[in-house]
Amino acid sequence: MERIGSEVRRELGRFGSAGAMADVVAVWPAAVGETVAANAWPARIARDGTLHVATSSSTWAFELQQLESEIDGRLRQAIGAGAPAPLRFAAGPLPELPQPDEEARRAAPPEPTLEQAREARELASPIASEELRKSVEKAARMSLARASDGRAV
Numbered sequence: 001m002e003r004i005g006s007e008v009r010r011e012l013g014r015f016g017s018a019g020a021m022a023d024v025v026a027v028w029p030a031a032v033g034e035t036v037a038a039n040a041w042p043a044r045i046a047r048d049g050t051l052h053v054a055t056s057s058s059t060w061a062f063e064l065q066q067l068e069s070e071i072d073g074r075l076r077q078a079i080g081a082g083a084p085a086p087l088r089f090a091a092g093p094l095p096e097l098p099q100p101d102e103e104a105r106r107a108a109p110p111e112p113t114l115e116q117a118r119e120a121r122e123l124a125s126p127i128a129s130e131e132l133r134k135s136v137e138k139a140a141r142m143s144l145a146r147a148s149d150g151r152a153v
Helices: 005-013 018-032 034-039 058-066 068-079 102-106 114-124 130-149
Strands: 040-045 051-055 087-091
Touching (some): 018 034, 034 040, 040 058, 051 058, 058 087, 068 087, 114 130
Parallel strands (some): 051 087
């Protein structure tokens, strides 16, 4: 089956900067990183080729404007010569981030193995307070189980 992305870009290219905007949006998260992408998103490309980026606050706008040349370089590296420039950052509405999958949120925590339980008990054994030792042991068991399950600890 053939993807239609290239055809859509070609058609949007007939209308000026709309095609370039699709390219910018596609590479934005990888080019700027997860944290910046959560706080700044490409809004539009002006007729003069300026990329206007909406930010979550004026502080983000100021900080990113200071990094304009670095961000521009990353966009040019990802898109090529057709990357819009210059960039202008201003506080504005951002798209809503996708919510985590309901099933993923409800996923039961992994059960620690017998070996992980023993390791957790050993780690907590020097703690004199029984109540604190049990709490630390429980936290260590869960942390060890999550680490081996590939989840964030």
